[in-house]
Amino acid sequence: MSRYSEEHFRLRPSVSFVPLPQKGTYQFFLSDIRQSFNLAFADSTYIEILSKLDGSMPFRGMEEAYGLSGQQLAGLERLFDVLVERCAVEDWRTVAPRASDPFRRVKTFIASYIPYHAVEAVWERLSESHMVVIGAGGVGSWVVSMLAQMGIKNFTLLDDDVVKPHNLNRSLFTKGDMGTLKVQALERMLSERRKDYYAVRPVTEKLESSERLLSLLKDGLPPPRTVLINCADFPSVAHTSAIVNEAAFALNLPYIIAGGYNMHLSLVGPTIIPGETPCFHCISHGMDQLKLAEIEGAERIVKEHRNLGNLAPLAAISASFVANECLKLLLALPNLKPTMIGKRGEFNFFTKKLVLEEYKMWDECPYCARRRKHGHNYRFTC
Template identity: 35%
Template sequence: MKTYGIKESLEIYVEGEEFIHFLFVHNQKQLIYDYDPGFLSLLKVMEEKRSLKEIIYEVKLVNPEITENDITNAIKLLLEDGIVFEVSGKLTQIDSYNRNQRQIDFFNEYDSSRGGEIIQKELSSKKAVIIGLGGIGSWVITTLAMAGINHFVILDGDIVEESNLTRQNLYTYNDIGRKKVDVVKHKIRMLNQEAQVDTFDIFCHQDTDIHSVVNGSDIVISCIDEPSVTETGKWVSRAAQDLKIPHIVSGGYLGHLGFIGPTIIPGETICWECIVESLESDYKDWKLIKSSRRVGSIGSLSSIVANLHAWEAIRVLTNISEPIMKNKRGEFDFIKLNIKLFDIERNKNCGICSHAQKLKKVR
C-alpha cells in the first residue's frame, strides 16, 4: 500500500478564490494552480502521510461528488510536479526515522519517485572506507556518520597529537597519545549508535595490502597526502580500480586553496593515472629547487573541503544527482570563496580506463 504526503519544505498559499500557489522553499521555484475547493480539500488531507484508501475516504467524506478517478489523477499530477512524494508504507517505520527525518525531507526534494525514506535506507546500507583520519578524513567520516551510513572501514596508523586539535574535529586533549582509529571508532559510535566501524591501525604505504581493506565496500575516500597526494592516490586508486569500486581522491589543501576531487567511477570515468598525467603535463617545465616543510591550515578550511567531498560521496552512493567531480578536479579559494573546476581528458592510450571504457561501450 502506497503512502503519500506533501513535501515538508513546501509552502502553499491561496490567492482569493482564483489561484493556489506552491512555493518550493529549497530553490524558490513556484507553481500556480487554478483554485478548486475539492482540490484544496485534497491538499489539506495530504498534510499528513496517508494511504490512497485513507485519502479517498477523507476527501469524499467532505466532497462526495468527487470521484476516486479524480482523486488519483490529482495525486498523479502532484507527483509529477514534485509537490507530493510517495513511499512504501513499511518504510515509514524504518529504524532511526526520527533521527534522520530532516535529512529524509531533504532527499525528498531530489527524488520524488523514490522518496526520501527509500534514499535514506539505501544510504544507511552502504559501506564506506576512509583512508587517513587527519584534517580531511576526520571531518569526512563525521559527516557521513551523521548522514546515517552504518558501516565504515578506517585506516590510519597515527596517534593523536596536540597540533591536530586545531583542524581535526574528533580529537580532544584527553585523546592525545591514543591511536586515531580507536578514538574515531568510539566517537563515530557516539554519533550513530547503529554504525559498525572496522579499524586498520596501519600506515598506508606502497606495499600496504589496500585490496583487503577496500574489498566489499561501496566507496573509498583517500584522505592522505604523505609522501604526496600523487603517490597515495596511485596506491589507493589501483586497488579500488581493480575491484571496480567508486573512489574519491582528496587533494586536501595548500595555504588558502582547497583541492576537491576527483571522483573516479571505474568503467565510467577517467582513472587516477590519467589525472596524474594531466597534472604532470601542466607542470612539465617546472623544476623543484626547494620543497615545503610544513603547510599552514585552519579548521574552517579543512571542514569545508572535507564536506564537499562528503557531499560528493553521498551523491555517488544514492544517485540523487550526478556527482559533480567526475572527470574534473577543483580548487576552492578560501579567501575569495569561489570554486574553479577543471575538466580532465582521458588519455586515449591509457592501459587502465580506456580499455574499461571500450568494454562498457560493447556492452
C-alpha cells in the same frame, strides 16, 4: 478502488502552494531545495482540495467530502501521481514515526529527492553502506564524522599514525586522544556519539600497495555500496591516489580523492567511477598538460621542508564536499549527479570563490581505455 485510498496526504512542510497571476495557475515551491514547478488547473475543486490538504482526510474520503464525479476522482489520482513523484506531498501516517527518529532531518532531506514511500528503504540501504576512509588526519577525521552524522554505519579506517599536539588545530581529535592511534580515536568518538550503532574496522597500517589494499577490501567487502575515500597524503596524494585507483578498478568501486588544504586554499578532489568518468590517471595527464603551459619560460624553485599554514575550516570545507559527493553517489539519482565528476577544485579563503578545473577521459589512459575496449561499466545501485 484507488491505490491512494488509505493515504492521508498533506503538502510537505517545506512546500508552498502559491497562486500565480495567470488564472488557475499555481506554483509548488520546494523551499528546502529552492526548486519549483507550476501546474494549471481547469477545475477549481482541485485547488480547494490542495488548499486544505493537511493529512486529516484519507484520499477515499475526498470523493464524498467534495462531491467528486468519477472523472474528477480519476483526475485527482493523476494529480497526486505528479505530486508524489515530484516530492510535493507525503502521507502523514507514513512520515509520523520519524518524529522520534534521531536521523529524521536526514530522512527529510532525502525526501526532497525521493517520493515519501521510498525514503525508508533508501535510507536503510544508505545507512548500511560501507565507507573506506584512507588517512584519518586533518581531512579524514572530518570526513568520518560527517558521514557518520548522515547515518552511515560501516567504516574501514586505514591509518598508522597517532594523534600528536599539532593535529589538534585542524582535526576533530582532542587533548585526551593524544598518543592514541587516530583510527582508534575515531572509533571511540563514534561509539561515544551513538553507542552500538556504528561498525568500525580500524586498520593500523600505512597505505603502501594496491595488493594490500585489495586484500583488505576483499575481506568482508559488502558490494555494491562501498565507496573508497583517499585522504592520505604521504608520501604524496598522487602516490596514494594511484594505489587507490588500482584497487578501485580491480573491484569496480567508486572513489573520491578528498583533496585537502594548501595555505589559503581548500583543495577539492574529483569523484571517480571506473570506466564511466575520468580516472586519477586521466586527470593527472590533464593537469600535466596545464602545468606545461603554465611554467613555460618560468624558473621553478624547489624548497625542501616546507611548512605550510592551515586552518580547521579549510580541512572541513574539503571534507564537506566529500560527504556531499558520497551521498549523491549512494542515492544514485538521475537528478542528483555527483558534482565533482571530472573536476578538481580550489576554494579560496580570501575570495570565498570556488574555482573548478574540468578534465576529460584520456584516450590513451591505460585504465579507462582498457575498460571501454572490453565494455565494462560500473552501475552503482542503492
